[in-house]
Amino acid sequence: MSRIVIVSNRTPGKGPAAGGLAVALRKVLGEREGFWFGWSGKLTEQPARAARIEDIDGLEVAQIDLTREDHHAYYAGFSNSILWPSFHLRLDLATIESHWYEGYRRVNQQFARALLPLLKPDDIIWVHDYHLIPLASELRQLGARNRIGFYLHIPFPTADALYAIPHHEELMRDLSRYDLVGMQAKRDVSAFTEFAEHQAPSTFGGHKVQAIDFSRTEIEAFPIGSDPDAFARLSISPAATKMVHRMKRALGDQRLILGVDRLDYSKGLPQRIEAYEKLLANNSRMRRSVHMLQVAPPSRDSIKEYQETSDTLDAICGRVMGHFAEPDWQPLTYVKRAYGQPSLAGLYRMARVGLVTPLRDGMNLVAHEFVGAQDPDDPGALVLSRFAGAAEIFPEALLVNPFDTDETAEALRMALDMPLDERKERWQALMAAARKYNVDDWAVSFLARLAPGTLEKSSTRDVLYLASVA
């Protein structure tokens, strides 16, 4: 049986795996032979030529060190100051320093050179996310003939945003070197197909670039999910229950509105707090009977735009507190810290409203986990951005335009006033979808498509969208 090789920028660490994705991919590697390859998290003077292989809680992990300079250009630079904002349609927040591309490319070459000697001819390689778009090209250039798949965890940009990315044509050509490209949502496959079918002439150097041949590459939507039943169990675990008791002591009868997001400008946090501010302003009866908790662990804080988002959020939260707080009532708690899955599961379960309003998001697993954690007899309501991939899976959520804070405020009011029967009905549909699009089937479906015949597909989920681009 072929081995599976997972490649991603970050590798799983020691101790309990944090997210559903890491758990699912660990499971794939637990059931089959294979290993995980990625950056070690270490920065060195000299680039590492060979990977160090370690056993991490029974999982074989091969890691390489990067130089500080390369890592900066590859991670904070090209990946997170150009690709991330552009793919999330925030060109206003992109820093277009095209020289970062060299570092990005160098790191991808370094990954390929260190990975190649570890490969067997029939290994199936699964590359994850925007940091590693060129990896298949680099491996193929070194002679690898393996089946190689790529999964993009973030949204695919519209054509205009794509054209603003330096070297976008090379990146698209790189994608054509994969056998399978997986995306989160139908809209991403459509955006990709739009580019592939109407490739604009190059704006660089005045010469026409030969059209990219995508005929060997399958493009398909594989919406990622969570393990909602595991989350349901976790939400009544002792650690979760401890958190619930703690919160109940603090909240009394107040209904909880909960947001949990990395502190990232794509998550729409300022707009979300403004919507809550409008809820309180327009519905004085809600004051003292609701409380909003926003958990926002800091992220990528070496990047200026992230620091600015953090400052903006501090100011908005301060404004709401100053305006509505009373000596014995606070409208809002804002926590800039990460919590473990059990505590989060407890918080999700006790929340009356899950508020998930990214301005643009690949999928958004918080929405899935919130659904999984609800009490079937008294479920909370989900207010969800139309611009999260999750909106394609969860039409029974209260879908909002997160830029329209009046609309989000009104959805919050509806969620808080929603009768129990309606909450149950909506939740049952949401839970059925969360189960159908679960993370285990996601991994199996992707691998079955990447290596037909060598893997059994046990999934019952539908293929959402398949585009064949010639």
Ligand SMILES: O=P(O)(O)OC[C@H]1O[C@@H](O)[C@H](O)[C@@H](O)[C@@H]1O
């Ligand atoms: O790895 P970072 O920069 O801390 O970001 C966390 C994660 O953010 C996700 O949204 C990306 O798709 C992942 O690839 C990434 O690992």
